[in-house]
Amino acid sequence: MTSAWVGERVRLRAREPEDWEAFHAFEEDSDAVRNGWRLHPPTSAAYAKKQSTEQAEEQLDLDEFSLVIATRDGDVPVGSINTHQVDRDHGTFLYGIAIGTPHHRKGYASDAIVLLLRYMFFERRFQKAEAWVYSSNEPSLALHRRLGFVEEGRRRRSRYANGRYDDEVLFGMTIEEFTERYGARFAERPA
Template identity: 60%
Template sequence: MTSAWTGERVRLRAIEPADWSAFQEYDENSEDQSNGDHLTPPRSAERARQWAKEQAEKDQGADLLRLAIAERESGRLVGTVNTHAVDPHNGTFEYGVAVGRAHQRRGYAAEAIVILLRYMFGERRFQKCDVTVYAANEGSLALHRRLGFTEEGRRRRGRYYRGRYDDIVLFGITVEEFAERHGLG
């Protein structure tokens, strides 16, 4: 039996309380933290434990998800993927993905995104996915282009980072575009 949440390299799973130390380690890389959202002050080990416990206990529902990305073979946590801005009325959603520095450039993010989009498009009946990427994050820009996302626009000077303004690039993919390129499962 195979799981819709498992690919060749990764398995998406719920966040567990024991994941706290890996998430705290990821938070210590300022560049990765800023590429995902913004730089935040360090948090204590106790706060990291509390956050992981809260995530593990949270009832996610079917559409608003925060999942751990684990290496398929070892089970080691390598990152996280989440949906947000879920709009069932219009059939749209957004997502974010983060993979720890030591695990990047191995195809984990790409596979996690494909697994998540297959679920949202093929099971939940959403028709469009939007994603924003900081213009300075060249790796993520290239990843989304490879996955078949279309650049739909740009918010000029949409974020402030390290003493300068950076653009936010807007990408989108429809269910038809995704299904043609990746299939729905």
């Protein structure tokens, strides 16, 4: 049996109540949190447990959702990936990804992104994926370029964090670009 949600290193899955501890620990690295979105005050363990349980009980939408990135072997949560700003009329969507600091540089992000794009392009019929990356987040900029995303634009000084202004860099990948790069491995699956 082959699952569309399992890659070489990770599996994408719904959140479970017991995932709270891993995600609560990821919040301890302020720089990593800033790279993903924005720094917020610390949350209690009780709140993290409650939030994780509520998210685990939510029914996921087919197009706009958040999934846990877990190790393929061991099912250890290493991060999350989500889709947002889904536009069915134009066939576009944005996604975001966050990997906990202890799990950086292990190939988890690239594997998760390819799994997500394969689903959105070949199961949900979208034609373009986009991602905004802060200009101070060099590892994510390099990751998106390495995966074949095209830098399409830049919003100058549109984000303030850690005492400085950052640009937001827009990356995009079309289904044709994805298929050219990953099609032989992912688009054509055995029956």
